[in-house]
Amino acid sequence: MNEKRQNEMIYRTQMDTKHEMDLAGLLAMISSLESRAKLVRAIAVIRMLDNMRKNIERSGVNKKVLRATQIKLEKIQAELIDYQQSIR
Known part of the structure; x- marks a missing residue:
C-alpha cells in the first residue's frame, strides 16, 4: 500500500511541476x-501540426506555398479533432 501511495505522490509531483x-x-x-x-497516431498528428506551423512561419513570402500549407494544416487539425473524439 505504501508503494502505491509513493507512486501516486511521485506522479502528482511530476504533474504539478509540469514535467512531461x-x-x-x-x-x-x-x-x-x-x-x-x-494515442500514438494523435501524437504523430500533433507533431505534423507543429511542423506545418513552422513551415508557414518560414515561407511567409510565397503565397502559393503558404496557402497549400494552410490547407494541409486545416486537414490535419480536423484529423486531430476526430482522434480526440474517438479517444473519449
Whole structure:
C-alpha cells in the first residue's frame, strides 16, 4: 500500500511541476492496444501540426506555398479533432 501511495505522490509531483511524461510511461498506463494506437497516431498528428506551423512561419513570402500549407494544416487539425473524439 505504501508503494502505491509513493507512486501516486511521485506522479502528482511530476504533474504539478509540469514535467512531461515520456511516451513509454504514457503507453504503459494504457492497456488497450487500440487506445495505444490512437494515442500514438494523435501524437504523430500533433507533431505534423507543429511542423506545418513552422513551415508557414518560414515561407511567409510565397503565397502559393503558404496557402497549400494552410490547407494541409486545416486537414490535419480536423484529423486531430476526430482522434480526440474517438479517444473519449
